[in-house]
Amino acid sequence: MKLSDSPHPQAIANSTEMLSGAEIVCRVLKAEGVEFLFGYPGGAVLVIYDEIYKQKAFSHILVRHEQAALHAADAYARATGRPGVALVTSGPGVTNAVTGIATAYMDSIPMVVITGQVPTHAIGQDAFQECDTVGITRPCVKHNFLVKDVADLAETLKKAFYIATTGRPGPVLVDIPKDVSAAKTPYHYPATVEMRSYRPVTKGHAGQIKKAMQMLLGAERPMIYVGGGAVLGNASEQVTELVRLLGYPCTNTLMGLGAYPASDRQFVGMLGMHGTVEANMAMQNSDVLLAIGARFDDRVIGNPTHFAAGNPTRKIVHIDIDPSSISKRVKVDVPIVGNIKDVLIELIAQLKAAEQKPNGKAIGAWWKQIEEWRSKDCLKYKKGGDIIKPQYVVEKLWEVTKGDAYVTSDVGQHQMWAAQYYRFEKPRRWINSGGLGTMGVGLPYAMGCKFAFPDADVACITGEGSIQMNIQELSTCKQYQLPIKVILLNNRYLGMVRQWQQFFHGDRHSESYMDALPDFKKLAEAYGHVGMDIEKPSDVEGALKDAFAMKDRLVFMNFITDQKENVFPMVPGGKGISEMILAEDL
Amino acid sequence: MRHILSILIENEAGALSRVAGLFSARGYNIESLTVAPTEDATLSRMTIVTSGSDEVVEQITKQVNKLVDVVKIVDLNEGKHVERELMLVKVRAVGKDRDELKRTADIFRARVIDLTEKTYVIELTGTGNKLDAFLEALDRSLILETVRTGACGLGRGEWIIKA
Numbered sequence: 001m002k003l004s005d006s007p008h009p010q011a012i013a014n015s016t017e018m019l020s021g022a023e024i025v026c027r028v029l030k031a032e033g034v035e036f037l038f039g040y041p042g043g044a045v046l047v048i049y050d051e052i053y054k055q056k057a058f059s060h061i062l063v064r065h066e067q068a069a070l071h072a073a074d075a076y077a078r079a080t081g082r083p084g085v086a087l088v089t090s091g092p093g094v095t096n097a098v099t100g101i102a103t104a105y106m107d108s109i110p111m112v113v114i115t116g117q118v119p120t121h122a123i124g125q126d127a128f129q130e131c132d133t134v135g136i137t138r139p140c141v142k143h144n145f146l147v148k149d150v151a152d153l154a155e156t157l158k159k160a161f162y163i164a165t166t167g168r169p170g171p172v173l174v175d176i177p178k179d180v181s182a183a184k185t186p187y188h189y190p191a192t193v194e195m196r197s198y199r200p201v202t203k204g205h206a207g208q209i210k211k212a213m214q215m216l217l218g219a220e221r222p223m224i225y226v227g228g229g230a231v232l233g234n235a236s237e238q239v240t241e242l243v244r245l246l247g248y249p250c251t252n253t254l255m256g257l258g259a260y261p262a263s264d265r266q267f268v269g270m271l272g273m274h275g276t277v278e279a280n281m282a283m284q285n286s287d288v289l290l291a292i293g294a295r296f297d298d299r300v301i302g303n304p305t306h307f308a309a310g311n312p313t314r315k316i317v318h319i320d321i322d323p324s325s326i327s328k329r330v331k332v333d334v335p336i337v338g339n340i341k342d343v344l345i346e347l348i349a350q351l352k353a354a355e356q357k358p359n360g361k362a363i364g365a366w367w368k369q370i371e372e373w374r375s376k377d378c379l380k381y382k383k384g385g386d387i388i389k390p391q392y393v394v395e396k397l398w399e400v401t402k403g404d405a406y407v408t409s410d411v412g413q414h415q416m417w418a419a420q421y422y423r424f425e426k427p428r429r430w431i432n433s434g435g436l437g438t439m440g441v442g443l444p445y446a447m448g449c450k451f452a453f454p455d456a457d458v459a460c461i462t463g464e465g466s467i468q469m470n471i472q473e474l475s476t477c478k479q480y481q482l483p484i485k486v487i488l489l490n491n492r493y494l495g496m497v498r499q500w501q502q503f504f505h506g507d508r509h510s511e512s513y514m515d516a517l518p519d520f521k522k523l524a525e526a527y528g529h530v531g532m533d534i535e536k537p538s539d540v541e542g543a544l545k546d547a548f549a550m551k552d553r554l555v556f557m558n559f560i561t562d563q564k565e566n567v568f569p570m571v572p573g574g575k576g577i578s579e580m581i582l583a584e585d586l
Numbered sequence: 587m588r589h590i591l592s593i594l595i596e597n598e599a600g601a602l603s604r605v606a607g608l609f610s611a612r613g614y615n616i617e618s619l620t621v622a623p624t625e626d627a628t629l630s631r632m633t634i635v636t637s638g639s640d641e642v643v644e645q646i647t648k649q650v651n652k653l654v655d656v657v658k659i660v661d662l663n664e665g666k667h668v669e670r671e672l673m674l675v676k677v678r679a680v681g682k683d684r685d686e687l688k689r690t691a692d693i694f695r696a697r698v699i700d701l702t703e704k705t706y707v708i709e710l711t712g713t714g715n716k717l718d719a720f721l722e723a724l725d726r727s728l729i730l731e732t733v734r735t736g737a738c739g740l741g742r743g744e745w746i747i748k749a
Contacts, residue, residue: 134600138603139607139611143655146599163654195654196657196749197595197596197655197656198654322652323648323651323652324645324649324651324652326648327641327644327645328645
């Protein structure tokens, strides 16, 4: 690594100062503009915590379990686009954090994770609270470092922020032994770093973009498929412009929701395992497919052989910042590696300059076909009756919050209903664990959003299984007065497991039933919050309005919902995406 | 198909385990792996022999390249290259076998680098095929132990892989 030739003026001024490793950590976080540090103290990080006590540049948020610190930092990053930062101690602090790190890694979320380590002389001695942090986390970080010399600390932290936030983002971990956080060194924080081994591509190849443009203009059954990369790359505006310019249908993946506004007629809904008929059918039957920041995940295209063999003449253009995402599961015809936003700006400019226009007649016929698929109204569900339908709660939540809330979810049926029925208009509003599918993220995710946007409505849609995986964070919410609204869709089942058991395992509900659930209303009250039990459909809207009117209170809403409701449409595992089961089929 | 991948990587603690871990995590084959620092002590050069379809090897190359410590990766199969492997073989060398072993070694341009009254240690370099052929030429019952480094290679002529 070479330090920049022209260091930041501030850095020169600081260069004579002797600082401890712990002081350096605090200085660096300040220099990086970190607002919140989510963490939990312990022996190996005591020196760092002592410096945190003495500073005012950022707020430390004390969680109740390290996993939640990572999730909250992760959500802060998802909601703001700025890196989330977490601090945990060695050994169990790290192992508790691993789920949070892996969750962020799977969804390419920029984070810097600082971990304490036993003193350098004790490493490898099976010391108290020692674990091989760099070894344990290696497969689930973008990169990690063990800092053995305090003289390397500032540069290493700079590299960590640089790596986490550039290219395809991801979590970067810096492991700091206790003696390194105590040792002193002259402080110099480089303004930039350059690494010969890490030079992410940014600019897309102009020739490839031209090929893509020509392919798109020649399309008769085009489809634009937008993933989480468009959200991470802040390219929502360009995606919207491109889709409208071409007049082609657009679908978003679970991670891409909000990248294109759901209310727009050209939006055909989410695709994939629980995608709409119109999205999945258009995806399968398209002749030119433009993939933007998406990775042809198994939950999105189902069986890749079926996807490819079912339509062998389909041409695929794929824009992605990560070369390894291209042709990983599906062979791509025109790969464009680069920063999505810049590539789209160039593509839009080329389209505007082109003499050729989209094939209006063919596109008209294609839309007619899509409207026919859309007319199946695959998301309709039985309303009325005296039992609350979970979909209805999400629809009412959308109404009450005017579609403008930050919505987090856990993992399972409620997650899919949230994705299907809360129609996201803007990027970074839908915060969920798409890749790893981590139950327990919902509440800490809501915390991260609320810290980032204290005046915004933040709703956590959850299930009674997931919420209990990090329910202790209700205590953190009390400490920091976080007026989150918890929307518990309580069906007394691990619903998605039950649904699969019903479809594929002879309806044998092996361990998918939750006996002895707590009284959630009282539990919320015990933590100092407002609890509500809602059992009748007619009470849903009023309860939501009441809850969101309580601007300064966390309200835990326990909706007793239909136990037997299933998520439709559904593509069974291993099937092609056009092989959907619809509610009406059963 | 067999591919020989040449990797320049930062000479830092844990760099090897990042590469080896990637291969195991993604289910890629490693037939052999050799690594040592280069003339520039900040860099190590690693040679991995792997096998897989073109698509798999392309993915391997991309995934390895994505590792932050990796400066460069080149598939030597993309051009003309030379490759060599070193093998040491300890054999039981007594009586009439002693001369016979020496003659066989000479034919393969191998060298005896250690000898006792009862044993030879024979050194041989070459491609993997040559090393295999040498072992086949020996009387199996005389082989006491063998050790091989795995292949390393360089592009021919002006094809240079530098940081």
